[in-house]
Amino acid sequence: MNPARSKRPLQKDVAERAGVSRTTVSFVLNGVENIAIPDETRDRVLQAAAELGFRPNPMARGLRGGRSNVLGLLTSDIVTTPYSVEIVKGAQDAAMARGKTLLIIDNGGSEVAAVDAVEHFLEWRVDGLIFAAEYHQPYTPPPAAAAAPAVLVNCFVPPSDADRYLLPTILPDDVQGGATATGALIEAGHTRIGYINGPSERFPASRERLRGYRDALRTAGIAADDSLVREGDWWQESGTRHAASLLDLPEPPTAIFCANDWMAMGAYETARDRGLRIPHDLAIVGFDNRTEIADHLRPGLTTVALPYRQMGARAVEVLLDPAGQTRGVTERMPCPLVRRASV
Amino acid sequence: MNPARSKRPLQKDVAERAGVSRTTVSFVLNGVENIAIPDETRDRVLQAAAELGFRPNPMARGLRGGRSNVLGLLTSDIVTTPYSVEIVKGAQDAAMARGKTLLIIDNGGSEVAAVDAVEHFLEWRVDGLIFAAEYHQPYTPPPAAAAAPAVLVNCFVPPSDADRYLLPTILPDDVQGGATATGALIEAGHTRIGYINGPSERFPASRERLRGYRDALRTAGIAADDSLVREGDWWQESGTRHAASLLDLPEPPTAIFCANDWMAMGAYETARDRGLRIPHDLAIVGFDNRTEIADHLRPGLTTVALPYRQMGARAVEVLLDPAGQTRGVTERMPCPLVRRASV
DNA sequence: GCTGTACGTTAACTCGTGTCAGTAACACGA
DNA sequence: TCGTGTTACTGACACGAGTTAACGTACAGC
Numbered sequence: 001m002n003p004a005r006s007k008r009p010l011q012k013d014v015a016e017r018a019g020v021s022r023t024t025v026s027f028v029l030n031g032v033e034n035i036a037i038p039d040e041t042r043d044r045v046l047q048a049a050a051e052l053g054f055r056p057n058p059m060a061r062g063l064r065g066g067r068s069n070v071l072g073l074l075t076s077d078i079v080t081t082p083y084s085v086e087i088v089k090g091a092q093d094a095a096m097a098r099g100k101t102l103l104i105i106d107n108g109g110s111e112v113a114a115v116d117a118v119e120h121f122l123e124w125r126v127d128g129l130i131f132a133a134e135y136h137q138p139y140t141p142p143p144a145a146a147a148a149p150a151v152l153v154n155c156f157v158p159p160s161d162a163d164r165y166l167l168p169t170i171l172p173d174d175v176q177g178g179a180t181a182t183g184a185l186i187e188a189g190h191t192r193i194g195y196i197n198g199p200s201e202r203f204p205a206s207r208e209r210l211r212g213y214r215d216a217l218r219t220a221g222i223a224a225d226d227s228l229v230r231e232g233d234w235w236q237e238s239g240t241r242h243a244a245s246l247l248d249l250p251e252p253p254t255a256i257f258c259a260n261d262w263m264a265m266g267a268y269e270t271a272r273d274r275g276l277r278i279p280h281d282l283a284i285v286g287f288d289n290r291t292e293i294a295d296h297l298r299p300g301l302t303t304v305a306l307p308y309r310q311m312g313a314r315a316v317e318v319l320l321d322p323a324g325q326t327r328g329v330t331e332r333m334p335c336p337l338v339r340r341a342s343v
Numbered sequence: 344m345n346p347a348r349s350k351r352p353l354q355k356d357v358a359e360r361a362g363v364s365r366t367t368v369s370f371v372l373n374g375v376e377n378i379a380i381p382d383e384t385r386d387r388v389l390q391a392a393a394e395l396g397f398r399p400n401p402m403a404r405g406l407r408g409g410r411s412n413v414l415g416l417l418t419s420d421i422v423t424t425p426y427s428v429e430i431v432k433g434a435q436d437a438a439m440a441r442g443k444t445l446l447i448i449d450n451g452g453s454e455v456a457a458v459d460a461v462e463h464f465l466e467w468r469v470d471g472l473i474f475a476a477e478y479h480q481p482y483t484p485p486p487a488a489a490a491a492p493a494v495l496v497n498c499f500v501p502p503s504d505a506d507r508y509l510l511p512t513i514l515p516d517d518v519q520g521g522a523t524a525t526g527a528l529i530e531a532g533h534t535r536i537g538y539i540n541g542p543s544e545r546f547p548a549s550r551e552r553l554r555g556y557r558d559a560l561r562t563a564g565i566a567a568d569d570s571l572v573r574e575g576d577w578w579q580e581s582g583t584r585h586a587a588s589l590l591d592l593p594e595p596p597t598a599i600f601c602a603n604d605w606m607a608m609g610a611y612e613t614a615r616d617r618g619l620r621i622p623h624d625l626a627i628v629g630f631d632n633r634t635e636i637a638d639h640l641r642p643g644l645t646t647v648a649l650p651y652r653q654m655g656a657r658a659v660e661v662l663l664d665p666a667g668q669t670r671g672v673t674e675r676m677p678c679p680l681v682r683r684a685s686v
Numbered sequence: 687g688c689t690g691t692a693c694g695t696t697a698a699c700t701c702g703t704g705t706c707a708g709t710a711a712c713a714c715g716a
Numbered sequence: 717t718c719g720t721g722t723t724a725c726t727g728a729c730a731c732g733a734g735t736t737a738a739c740g741t742a743c744a745g746c
Binding site: 010011012022023026027030032056057059060061062063064065 | 731732733734735
Binding site: 124 | 351398399400401402403405406411428431432435439444446447448449451459462463465466467468578579580639641
């Protein structure tokens with residue numbers, strides 16, 4: 001009936017072709033220790049398997065052994081922050097490279113759907129769970145998740161739940177990212193550097209990038225001037241507005257660091273309106289490296305990239321590394337500067 | 344060892360609790376026909392299953408029956424066109440609703456990776472394959488895909504391969520979309536309507552949206568004027584430039600339809616530069632409904648949405664519907680108008 | 687020649703479920 | 717009493733692989 005199942009070779013076929021028993025094939029292919037198999041036999045088996053293109057049936061394997069070789073990845077709302085799919089891709093590639101299958105479910109931000117998804121994963125006897133968020137935020141996994149090893153990516157268990165859930169956590173290093181962005185401007189000779197932040201209340205990233213900004217100034221021996229710091233709302237328009245207000249200061253900044261690329265785009269608009277050339281009259285650095293924006297602005301926007309792909313890959317590694325389950329360790333992944341032409 | 348497998352209830356447990364044999368449980372839960380089971384027994388089994396929270400092990404099920412209940416979704420480069428993940432979500436939801444598991448792999452546009460992915464899917468004995476593209480384009484699946492039922496979404500087998508691969512195909516109705524966008528402007532009283540298209544050579548969508556534009560004009564009895572049609576490159580800047588050139592015509596248009604939202608954003612810029620108010624002095628319609636753009640422009644951009652979610656869902660339906668495998672049927676899904684304030 | 691041991695191999699069981707063939711109990715008509 | 721159905725169920729096998737325990741066989745040592 002199902003053509004997919006009809007003619008695929010089985011261990012039995014490999015055994016027949018190699019002239020040994022099926023058990024021997026299993027031993028050879030799984031590299032079982034403390035069992036003696038002469039090289040000659042081993043080679044024959046391996047060759048037969050290769051010739052037939054044998055691939056073990058993961059269902060049979062998962063049914064028998066405790067290990068299903070499946071990992072479950074639950075992500076909240078990917079669509080609203082499209083670039084976060086990079087986390088998924090990173091996890092996917094890493095899983096594939098290690099011969100694991102990654103099961104992906106996007107719960108669209110719904111808690112009910114999250115519970116369903118975890119249940120679904122557990123049905124498949126997943127070897128581990130990954131919870132990924134579309135932006136750096138607190139998140140508490142459904143209770144059922146306790147039934148399997150888990151890792152958090154781009155999110156963290158809020159302090160109020162931290163006693164119940166102590167999980168390995170992988171986050172972007174927003175402090176370093178903020179410092180790197182600011183540092184790039186300092187290197188270019190700027191000393192009055194404005195900062196248009198995101199909303200600091202709901203977004204840990206905003207708070208941390210601000211900290212990085214201040215750290216970089218302090219390290220460079222530049223006195224912090226809070227009149228140079230504004231809080232936008234991530235949208236382009238707020239970038240335009242705050243950039244204008246910064247440039248209206250008696251001592252205006254010569255450079256502006258924006259906590260995301262949309263606001264940087266807004267700052268570009270302000271510069272254009274005022275006839276300021278970038279980077280000569282005003283240098284700008286963004287954050288997020290949304291290439292559709294950064295590449296397309298003129299001149300290209302120098303910005304800080306979120307290491308989403310690496311974070312996804314690292315999550316898989318931590319999950320599969322038996323020692324990685326030393327629970328509760330938070331890893332910060334560095335955010336590299338992507339140089340274009342706006343500094 | 345693996346905590347996930349330890350304490351989950353099995354059919355055996357349900358049978359014990361209901362005081363029947365495991366076979367009976369299997370019959371009841373699978374609703375096997377032409378086997379007599381009195382309601383009283385049936386209810387007891389169902390209740391026992393519910394009380395224990397029994398969920399069948401999909402591996403065992405897939406191993407035994409021909410049906411794995413897994414569908415494979417292969418997508419090319421989601422990240423470059425982030426909104427296309429909606430296709431994935433649509434497919435995911437539809438699959439979940441029908442009790443299927445969706446295996447998703449993004450091959451990042453690599454043909455080698457695509458072959459690997461299909462191989463991976465076949466290992467899992469998938470019941471069907473879905474090939475999804477990030478934008479409407481020709482695509483030829485790897486030959487191995489012939490081993491399972493397949494559906495194409497947002498892509499189609501090019502004529503040169505059409506004799507070898509005749510697959511059900513689901514596409515957005517770009518002609519209708521173009522006509523709808525144009526129609527909205529006509530309804531609003533416009534008769535001179537400019538059109539900034541995408542590149543027509545590489546993109547079927549461009550050609551079809553143009554056709555829709557012309558159809559709508561003809562239907563309304565408006566003479567087509569090719570001087571009102573320009574070909575941009577999808578980027579904002581080309582929208583700005585072509586809008587300017589349209590407005591510089593001796594008889595400038597009072598409305599512009601742009602083949603994507605980025606170019607519409609460019610047209611907004613031109614309008615602003617010239618002090619034209621939208622929609623009073625110039626009406627604009629976009630395409631794609633990229634909410635991050637359309638919602639955030641002032642005034643909000645009226646645009647045509649790609650029915651990605653429905654397309655993904657429909658792919659699953661076609662795949663699971665036995666009659667749906669009447670191969671080679673192309674379905675066009677309607678692109679609805681999303682009204683905001685730019686018309 | 688006998689026993690012990692290391693080596694190479696395999697039969698047989700296991701995982702959880704679907705499914706076929708079969709059985710026990712009972713009813714009914716001849 | 718027998719034969720034939722019908723109802724309500726159950727035993728046993730199958731799916732494809734991993735794993736345990738045991739089986740020869742050959743060779744060494746006595």
